[in-house]
Amino acid sequence: MGSALSPLRRLPHACPIGTLDDPPRGLTGALLALRLRRNRQRLLLRAFRRRGQLSALADRTAQIAAGDILGFSCVRNEAHRLPHFLRHHRALGVRHFLFVDNASTDGTAGLLADQPDVSLWHTQGSYKASRFGMDWLTWLLMRHGHGHWCLTLDADELLIYPYWQTRPLPALTDWLEQQGRTSFGALIVDMYPEGPVSQGQVAPEDDPLAHLGWFDAGNYQVQVQPRMRNLWIQGGARARAFFAAEPRKAPTLNKIPLVRWHWRQAYVNSTHALLPARLNEVYATDGGELTSGVLLHTKFLPGITERSAEEKARGEHFGDAAQYAAYYDRLTADPVLHCGASTRYTGWRQMEALGLMSRGGWI
Amino acid sequence: MTGDSTLGIVMLCHADLDRAAQLARHWALHDCPVVIHVDARTPQDQADGLSAALADLPDIRFSRRSPCEWGTFGIVQATLDAATLMLAEFPAVSHVMLASGSCLPIRPVHALKAHLAAHPHTDFIESVTTADVGWTVGGLNEERFTLRFPFAWKRQRRLFDGYVALQRALRFRRRLPPGLVPHLGSQWWCLTRPTLQAVLSYPDRPAIDRYFRRVWIPDESYFQSLVRQVSNRIESRSLTLSKFDYQGRPHVFYDDHLHLLRQADAFLARKIWPRADLLYRTFLGPDGDRALAPEPNPGKINRLFAKAVERRLKGRPGLYMQSRFPTRAHGSTRSAAPYGVFSGFAELFDDFQPWLARALDARVHGHLFDFDRVQFAGGESVFKGGLSDSPTLRDYNPRSFLTNLIWNTRGETQCFQFGPADEQAIAPFLASDPNATIFAITGAFAIPLWRSGRSAAEVRAEAARLQKVESEFIAQLNGPEARASIRIWSLAEFVENPAEPLEQLVDALNPRAAHRVSDLPSLIPLQGFGAFLQDLRNQGMAPVLMGDFPADAELAQPHQSLPRPRIVR
Numbered sequence: 001m002g003s004a005l006s007p008l009r010r011l012p013h014a015c016p017i018g019t020l021d022d023p024p025r026g027l028t029g030a031l032l033a034l035r036l037r038r039n040r041q042r043l044l045l046r047a048f049r050r051r052g053q054l055s056a057l058a059d060r061t062a063q064i065a066a067g068d069i070l071g072f073s074c075v076r077n078e079a080h081r082l083p084h085f086l087r088h089h090r091a092l093g094v095r096h097f098l099f100v101d102n103a104s105t106d107g108t109a110g111l112l113a114d115q116p117d118v119s120l121w122h123t124q125g126s127y128k129a130s131r132f133g134m135d136w137l138t139w140l141l142m143r144h145g146h147g148h149w150c151l152t153l154d155a156d157e158l159l160i161y162p163y164w165q166t167r168p169l170p171a172l173t174d175w176l177e178q179q180g181r182t183s184f185g186a187l188i189v190d191m192y193p194e195g196p197v198s199q200g201q202v203a204p205e206d207d208p209l210a211h212l213g214w215f216d217a218g219n220y221q222v223q224v225q226p227r228m229r230n231l232w233i234q235g236g237a238r239a240r241a242f243f244a245a246e247p248r249k250a251p252t253l254n255k256i257p258l259v260r261w262h263w264r265q266a267y268v269n270s271t272h273a274l275l276p277a278r279l280n281e282v283y284a285t286d287g288g289e290l291t292s293g294v295l296l297h298t299k300f301l302p303g304i305t306e307r308s309a310e311e312k313a314r315g316e317h318f319g320d321a322a323q324y325a326a327y328y329d330r331l332t333a334d335p336v337l338h339c340g341a342s343t344r345y346t347g348w349r350q351m352e353a354l355g356l357m358s359r360g361g362w363i
Numbered sequence: 364m365t366g367d368s369t370l371g372i373v374m375l376c377h378a379d380l381d382r383a384a385q386l387a388r389h390w391a392l393h394d395c396p397v398v399i400h401v402d403a404r405t406p407q408d409q410a411d412g413l414s415a416a417l418a419d420l421p422d423i424r425f426s427r428r429s430p431c432e433w434g435t436f437g438i439v440q441a442t443l444d445a446a447t448l449m450l451a452e453f454p455a456v457s458h459v460m461l462a463s464g465s466c467l468p469i470r471p472v473h474a475l476k477a478h479l480a481a482h483p484h485t486d487f488i489e490s491v492t493t494a495d496v497g498w499t500v501g502g503l504n505e506e507r508f509t510l511r512f513p514f515a516w517k518r519q520r521r522l523f524d525g526y527v528a529l530q531r532a533l534r535f536r537r538r539l540p541p542g543l544v545p546h547l548g549s550q551w552w553c554l555t556r557p558t559l560q561a562v563l564s565y566p567d568r569p570a571i572d573r574y575f576r577r578v579w580i581p582d583e584s585y586f587q588s589l590v591r592q593v594s595n596r597i598e599s600r601s602l603t604l605s606k607f608d609y610q611g612r613p614h615v616f617y618d619d620h621l622h623l624l625r626q627a628d629a630f631l632a633r634k635i636w637p638r639a640d641l642l643y644r645t646f647l648g649p650d651g652d653r654a655l656a657p658e659p660n661p662g663k664i665n666r667l668f669a670k671a672v673e674r675r676l677k678g679r680p681g682l683y684m685q686s687r688f689p690t691r692a693h694g695s696t697r698s699a700a701p702y703g704v705f706s707g708f709a710e711l712f713d714d715f716q717p718w719l720a721r722a723l724d725a726r727v728h729g730h731l732f733d734f735d736r737v738q739f740a741g742g743e744s745v746f747k748g749g750l751s752d753s754p755t756l757r758d759y760n761p762r763s764f765l766t767n768l769i770w771n772t773r774g775e776t777q778c779f780q781f782g783p784a785d786e787q788a789i790a791p792f793l794a795s796d797p798n799a800t801i802f803a804i805t806g807a808f809a810i811p812l813w814r815s816g817r818s819a820a821e822v823r824a825e826a827a828r829l830q831k832v833e834s835e836f837i838a839q840l841n842g843p844e845a846r847a848s849i850r851i852w853s854l855a856e857f858v859e860n861p862a863e864p865l866e867q868l869v870d871a872l873n874p875r876a877a878h879r880v881s882d883l884p885s886l887i888p889l890q891g892f893g894a895f896l897q898d899l900r901n902q903g904m905a906p907v908l909m910g911d912f913p914a915d916a917e918l919a920q921p922h923q924s925l926p927r928p929r930i931v932r
Binding site for chain 1: 608609612614615617618619620636638667668671672674675676677678679680682683684685686687688689690691692693694695696743745746747748749750751753755756759760762763764766767770771792795
């Protein structure tokens with residue numbers, strides 16, 4: 001089998017600017033399609049097998065109506081972020097949230113179970129063994145997401161897109177459907193405060209962006225991985241401050257959080273990529289621009305230093321935990337991310353002018 | 364309009380019937396009879412709900428339902444049926460407006476009536492000959508009328524495309540009905556009663572209808588062609604604002620377009636997003652009269668839509684991001700703005716960078732691709748946009764590094780030094796970037812070696828390596844992929860008369876320089892360099908890139924002033 005698949009090896013791992021070609025055809029294309037299909041089936045099977053790890057604490061899924069936009073998240077100790085997270089995405093038009101609580105100890109479960117538009121599942125399972133929560137979410141997506149536009153986010157991500165203050169998500173999804181698109185990309189932008197990251201006070205009801213007012217505007221490295229045609233964007237404040245020695249390990253910043261779901265679809269690697277691979281083409285390859293958004297990343301709220309120390313001890317994060325030890329150490333050391341080249345956030349039009357997102361043809 | 368002449372509305376609906384009901388009620392309350400056609404594919408209960416919602420209004424009728432698939436004759440059939448019913452049921456109707464369930468009146472109904480009363484015999488219908496339309500999509504223009512289109516474009520795309528290709532290959536052409544001149548235009552018209560009557564009772568109607576059943580998108584050509592046969596006063600414009608994207612899909616208006624719609628010079632607009640509550644509330648409310656803008660500014664709307672099409676199709680050149688990543692075939696090696704690359708200059712002139720910054724009014728960096736550190740101008744450790752001076756971050760993706768740098772500094776010309784001692788991975792991109800202007804003095808890399816004070820024997824290997832790297836760079840600049848503007852001198856050529864090349868590069872990068880270059884950077888004294896080259900030769904290396912460098916002692920220091928006064932521009 002290995003030798004039969006050799007044409008695939010000729011595909012580069014990642015294509016920088018100016019080196020991407022059209023998708024492979026012929027034998028290579030057929031072999032690639034077969035392999036991706038097998039991967040997808042494997043992911044779906046994994047999710048199906050792990051469904052037993054979830055126990056429902058509040059199942060309000062009977063409320064879900066046809067056409068509703070659904071939110072999916074896996075959380076752990078996010079009681080501090082969730083009130084604003086819920087408020088922001090409710091206002092955008094998410095009609096029902098489906099949460100997996102992975103063994104929180106800070107009252108997250110109670111907070112979520114009290115919300116009228118939240119269904120909540122609990123699990124003590126290993127975050128890492130469940131592909132960082134994706135197996136659980138894949139099962140919920142399969143079970144409840146089919147036929148809906150589904151917004152899969154972490155609790156420290158706030159979605160913005162062109163005109164988001166005046167046009168709710170259904171306007172965006174209607175537009176995407178009219179364009180024949182069923183997936184929507186967004187770039188994670190790390191937001192950080194002016195001083196050391198542990199300083200300041202942000203109450204759960206506060207808008208975290210009042211405190212996290214700054215970001216890196218123009219240091220994002222773009223590549224496309226030709227097998228799944230997915231983007232691989234790294235950069236931003238974390239790459240600059242923590243990964244200068246090992247840029248390859250810097251966090252991936254491209255996500256595809258909003259997808260019109262079909263039960264046969266599966267996220268591959270967080271929400272950075274999914275299968276079938278055509279859903280990963282959230283970019284125009286003809287020189288034009290497609291509509292895209294930004295995920296404002298509120299990771300660097302004051303609790304970050306303790307949390308990083310804990311994450312490191314827990315060893316449940318991406319990749320080889322030992323590789324990330326240095327990263328967590330630097331975070332625990334309370335760094336200042338702000339610098340003379342930082343940009344103050346003013347809104348989506350600024351993000352668009354800076355080239356971090358685009359209206360595309362949407363007026 | 365007076366009591367004996369009225370405006371009738373033919374309304375084609377297929378979804379969001381609650382909005383359609385709201386619109387029909389609005390028209391009816393303003394004394395406009397309405398005939399509604401509901402797409403046969405819409406569920407019966409929804410259609411029943413619509414008639415129930417309007418049951419209290421006397422002047423509303425429902426016409427026979429036919430399926431209205433996009434691009435097919437069903438839409439024309441629906442229009443014909445509804446128009447026939449309108450003329451039969453409401454003898455007082457003098458004008459008939461064709462609208463849809465998502466066409467919102469953006470000016471008061473009385474203003475529309477006044478406009479029609481002022482032009483009682485005019486038919487408002489966009490009607491353009493096929494030779495003159497520039498907006499059809501898919502390359503199908505005249506062929507809409509000369510080929511057959513039995514397949515649905517949206518559902519049966521392959522059959523559609525295949526059948527078109529087959530007919531083209533067979534050179535098949537349909538015969539047009541005698542006398543008919545094909546015209547195209549917006550689907551949404553407003554016709555006078557006599558004109559509409561003449562179309563409906565056109566002598567060859569059955570033959571005409573048979574013909575149009577196989578025309579593509581007949582709703583944009585049936586009435587548009589036939590009115591040319593029967594009307595004697597056509598104003599070729601639609602009273603309905605309707606914009607399409609580059610693929611012919613209608614644009615949708617949202618709440619935040621309120622201000623824009625107030626500036627439109629049309630009376631209706633489509634499509635309105637069904638959940639644009641503010642628009643419906645504003646334009647259908649009792650205060651709708653106040654929605655009238657003092658001065659229409661349709662140019663603004665057109666510019667906005669043209670810009671959106673450009674953004675979708677061309678994007679912002681030089682920007683590489685999450686929703687713009689052109690393939691190799693689509694000209695993807697291009698940065699956002701012109702910039703200068705200088706090879707060998709900083710080695711030959713001690714104060715080259717400050718001089719260049721003065722002469723060009725530009726940001727002049729050192730060796731951006733230096734192995735040890737990114738030498739940003741002013742020695743900054745983090746440059747605009749958050750670019751780090753870490754060479755590993757840069758080398759992880761040098762193309763993103765460079766395109767980001769140029770993108771981040773739009774509006775300010777960037778210049779940087781580049782040489783064989785630098786990281787070379789960016790070289791192919793530089794050579795193929797049409798925005799790059801590259802000036803190279805070949806062989807200048809030997810000057811720092813010579814000045815290091817080390818013997819020729821010690822630096823021989825290093826000199827040979829640098830020469831090899833530089834030769835490869837020069838080969839790329841001369842290669843078939845090169846799109847940059849490139850000027851190359853050998854070191855010997857350059858030192859013979861440095862003033863002229865320096866003038867050239869100022870002209871190339873800052874053609875509108877307000878101030879003339881009055882001084883030149885100071886060339887480092889080269890006495891002894893010829894001997895150094897000879898030593899390298901004696902050590903067994905062949906220094907070729909420097910050109911025919913004069914054998915030492917007699918080397919005159921070239922004079923340092925400009926040969927002639929420059930004209931101030």
